[in-house]
Amino acid sequence: MASSSIDQIPSAAETLTSQLPSDNTPTSVEPIPSSDSHPTADVPMASSSIGELTSVAETLTSHLPSDISSAPVEAVGEKRKRDDEKTNLESSDPNLTPSPWWKTSLCSYFRRQGNCSHGSTCRYAHGEEELRQKPDNTWDPTSERGKKAKMSENAGKCDAEEEEREVLFTEDMMDENDGEEGCGDSVHDLSLSKCLVHLPRKWQSDDLKKFIGELGVEFKFAKKRRGMMVGFLTFENAEQLQSGVETLEGKAVGHKNLKIADVLPRATEKNQTKNPAKIKSAREAVTPLADLSYADQLEQKKASMMQWLKKLTRNARKACPNGKSLPEWVLQSREIGGLSCKLEGIIESPVRNGYRNKCEFSAGYSVEGKTTVGFLLGNFSAGVTAVEEPVDCPNISKIACRYASIFQTFLENSRLPVWNKFKNFGFWRQLTVREGRKPGVISNGEDAETSIAEAMLIVQVCTTGTDEAEVATEFEEMAKAFAEGAKASSPTLPLTVLLVQDHQGISNVAPPDCPLRLLPIPMSDNETTNQDQPTNVLAEARIHDHINNLRFSISPTAFFQVNTGAAEKLYSLAGDWADLGPDTLLFDVCCGTGTIGLTLAHRVGMVIGIEMNASAVSDAERNAKINGLSNCKFICSKAEDVMSSLLKEYLDVSQMEEAKPPSNANDDLDKQISSTEEMSNSEPVDDQSLPTPNIHEEHQNNEQKDSSSSEPERSTKLQFKNVVAIVDPPRPGLHPDVIKALRTHPRLRTLVYISCNPETLVANAIELCTPSFLEKAEQGNNGYRKQRRMGTAASARHRAKKMPASEPFRPVKAMAVDIFPHTDHCEMVMLLKR
Ligand SMILES: C[S@@+](CC[C@H](N)C(=O)[O-])C[C@H]1O[C@@H](n2cnc3c(N)ncnc32)[C@H](O)[C@@H]1O
Known part of the structure; x- marks a missing residue:
């Protein structure tokens, strides 16, 4: 591990990645949603800003720094802390090493009144000269340097918006034969056509025509397809175009402002007007980090993961009920720069080129x-x-x-x-x-x-x-x-x-x-x-593919990590952190073809895999057989429908037998290693003799299905001393009912969360790790509509308020695993314990 991970010290340059493409972290390399279980929507990795800023009310202490919003880590909760302990943050004692946050925010008293009763002992900066840069290399946003940085950031945003104007190939929208007036012309004068960007996605052509008509803009034809944010407008002549553009440019539609862009023509042999310099290449679209060195890619991903860990801390503070003390891990976060737990580093992909399977x-x-x-x-x-x-x-x-x-x-x-x-x-x-x-x-x-x-x-x-x-x-x-x-x-x-x-x-x-x-x-x-x-x-x-000397049979629609070598490292790490032993019952939640549970089966008493894709479950069963593993059971169902009942079934039984190490677990391992060695020299498909379920029948049967690769179940269940869950959900994260089941079962003490989307990991961790305060919970669904409009973290906080009284988990450590070199994506593993 050590040799393949980058050091643990937060890099000075915590560069925020601007945006993620959509590769299904997954399994598509297109920058659009993919068909796989990891969705592909763009995720702004550094989107923590406005909606997530620590609330002003919460930070109202008697002596405020001037940049409340930007000082969530050091300022928020300061009041709680001040009562019980004095920290070096507050000390001007030259013998103490000052906190990294010392004088990184401007003193609002000093600014307003020209003096401050704390004098030189004030932890906040008295003027620009005293101001220091924050540990994350940013400046108090109310300071001159902070404002300057904001301006250059905005300039960057304008560039990004400029890119949005490059609407490619939209000429197709106006092609003939679609019944629109004016669309019958096979040749368009594109100089009289414009794209309208930032239209509501739900609008169709009629909505667009109505909107333009109400503004008194004359046009020849207008076109808009539901689901797109661009529409098209063609004018009769140059005068109409000029006055239309003047009226429409910047016009507010909903909470956005309209942008007018040129329609870029489809270049033909006759028409080579396109400026190729303006268009992204496939390399830029699919592998946006490819021009960085691999070391820089890793640094960038690590910095991004740190931002997410900070976001978790900030949100946990906000979600913590008034009057309850903050969890220890939140209080301790200030010692590690606001991170919710230590980021141990980033594990490199063993293969960087051509790794996608x-x-x-x-x-x-x-x-x-x-x-x-x-x-x-x-x-x-x-x-x-x-x-x-x-x-x-x-x-x-x-x-x-x-x-x-x-x-x-x-x-x-x-x-x-x-x-x-x-x-x-x-x-x-x-x-x-x-x-x-x-x-x-x-x-x-x-x-x-x-x-x-x-x-x-x-x-x-x-x-x-x-x-x-x-x-x-x-x-x-x-x-x-x-x-x-x-x-x-x-x-x-x-x-x-x-x-x-x-x-x-x-x-x-x-x-x-x-x-x-x-x-x-x-x-x-x-x-x-x-x-x-x-x-x-x-x-x-x-x-077939191979992980940790096990052979995996994969059907056409089953999920399989796209980078097999890096996945092997990911699963080993999850196993190492999961505290496994012969008396462990391991829940592999969202198990796909069984990769995690099966690679760890020899280290535990029993594995229960849960997966909703019927073909993947059937693959998992087959894979247990191919590899001679008999202590695994797979449930075909949505995890939200069975998690709670499975935990009850296996952990709350009255008649139980003490679990013994599976007699054949280690034998199986030896067997599987030797059989895999044989396989490597033989023709690949050797599991043909196994009974094979019919794919169509499986698809039609979406009901919950239990299956076990072991003998029929005994009436008494095994009593496992240790219960562990490893969850590996798709990009939207775990369903709230799964979170609730995991959180409220007291015997589940260790949870390893593998995530391809840090945004939903943070949201799920908010619910798992903040103290419950049911006594104040508003019951019922009245908040649902509001929740739908909230960001993921805000709605997780909202749900956390409804969590039944239960001991919260705490984030212990995290590790990034680079499954997707050259792209913005990265897996994160987080160990949660209680
Ligand atoms: C990221 S993949 C992980 C699969 C597996 N752990 C692996 O590494 O190969 C997520 C898996 O969750 C499954 N899945 C998605 N939603 C689910 C749900 N609600 N309940 C159970 N499984 C689900 C998908 O079909 C997919 O196989």
């Missing part, structure tokens, strides 16, 4: 109007539809790039159209490439691809309104193109499974029960296909 490539048009398979250059809701090839994106493997290129060449000659996001029309939508790696050493060099043994291709289409025979021919030709392309590549590409997913929805994010169809892969040059392959073997459509 799952890539989702969109089918669309490039800025030049060329059929392209690659990444969207921005957010569709902001009007960006251009797709660019995955050139120079260091997180994508050569194999995935090669398949994208094969598919693109095939689409160039296809009789069926690619999907048009504006018109919700077309056939070819997306290519997903999933890779399975051989067991053994993970290589970070040029030969990284040699460890990839299997590849699953999932092509998403929309068959609405198509001719069945034509589609069948296209699929056959596509399968041939992939097979030939794989064979012609050097080295030959693995091709294990080819699937088609028929999805009718507006976005490419398909539900897990979206129909899948297995296509036969042509086997040889003379096109002898594997026609013998029965069509009902969809359940065998799977690839």
Whole structure:
């Protein structure tokens, strides 16, 4: 661990990352929402400001610093502290090392009255000369230096807004045949057209026309699609345009102001007017940190995680009921710069290039109007539809790039159209490439691809309104193109499974029960296909990967961490922190294919995995069997529906047997290691003999399903001395009912939270770690509407107030794990105990 983690000392430059792209921290590398369980919405990593500022009322002490809002760590709670102890913060004794917060805020008394009764012992600065920089390298925002910094920050924001004006490819919105007056012209005078940015997403064309009409603006036609924040306006002539722009620019709509931007034309051979310098490359869109050194990327992520840990402290203070003393961890936070617990460091990814084992490539048009398979250059809701090839994106493997290129060449000659996001029309939508790696050493060099043994291709289409025979021919030709392309590549590409997913929805994010169809892969040059392959073997459509010497079977829609090598480190860390032993009952909440529970099964008495995706649960059961682990049980259900009853079932039983170490746990481990060694020398798929559930049946059966890889349950339950939960939820975090169940069960003392989204980790931790104050809780749902308008942290504080009386957890330590090099994303592991 030590060798791979960056030191623990908070970096001086706690640079805030500006924004996250949307990669499904997950499994999509597109900057738009992805189909995986980690959603992909942009998350401003440093968004803690306004809504989260410590309330002024709370900080009203007799002697205020002038920047209350910016001094949450040192100032808030100061009054509580002052009564019981004197800190070096307050001391001017030269023999004491002054607090890092000494004189980092201006004294408001001194400022107003020109003097202060505390004189030279005042902890706040008397004037600009005395003012010191805060430990996080910021200045009191009311000071001259603070204001200057704010101005340059705002200038940066303006630049960011400027970027928003780059609305790509919006010309499509005005294409013919959509029934709009004036849209019939196949050639538009784009100089008479404008984009309106910051419109309410729920508006449609009629709302836009009404709004413009009421302002007396004349126009030729207006267009707006629900869900987007851009609309389009075309004027009859230059005079209309000029007066329209003058009226509309900056006009308030809701709580935003309208911006007017140029419509960027689709560049064609005749029309090469686009200024490529203004457009993001795929590399910039998908791997925004790629131009930083890896050490700088890690520093940046670590600094960002620290901001989130500070935010947790600030929110816990706010959530703490009046009259109750602040939890010890909040009081102690001042000793570690306001962090809610120590950030131990950041664990590096063992592989930095080509690490993604799952890539989702969109089918669309490039800025030049060329059929392209690659990444969207921005957010569709902001009007960006251009797709660019995955050139120079260091997180994508050569194999995935090669398949994208094969598919693109095939689409160039296809009789069926690619999907048009504006018109919700077309056939070819997306290519997903999933890779399975051989067991053994993970290589970070040029030969990284040699460890990839299997590849699953999932092509998403929309068959609405198509001719069945034509589609069948296209699929056959596509399968041939992939097979030939794989064979012609050097080295030959693995091709294990080819699937088609028929999805009718507006976005490419398909539900897990979206129909899948297995296509036969042509086997040889003379096109002898594997026609013998029965069509009902969809359940065998799977690839395999390896973590900690265990073999994992993965079905098409099951979640699997996209960076296998880094995931291995993540799971080991969670296990090391979880305080495991033979008398431990481990709950693996949101277990996916069982990776966490199974890799730790040999260290505990029993694992109970909970997962809502039926295919993933069936994979987890299969994976327990493949690896000879018999102390694991998997529940197919939403965690919020079963967490409380499972805790009761396993912990509150009256008739219990004392747990003994699982007799076969260590044997199993030895067995699995040797069998994995065998596997590494053998053909990859060796679990075919296992009973295989039918995927379709599973999808249809969404009811709770218990399954166990052990013998039928005994009437008496085992009594486990130690109960631990490791939770690994998707980006929205844990459901409030899961939090409540975990928090209110007194026997659960250790909780390891693995998070791909620090914002929801903070929100969940607020509920888990602040003292309960039910006596003051407002009951019922009357706050619901208000809550919906709150930020995540504010609504967590609101829910914390309703938490039934229970002992809160405390954050003990945290570690960042860099699963996603070159992107803004990062996993965080936090140990909570009580
Ligand atoms: C971040 S993944 C983690 C999976 C697994 N722990 C791993 O590392 O491979 C989150 C998982 O939670 C599942 N999930 C999402 N919402 C859930 C819910 N409400 N209840 C149970 N599982 C859920 C998803 O299907 C996904 O498999």
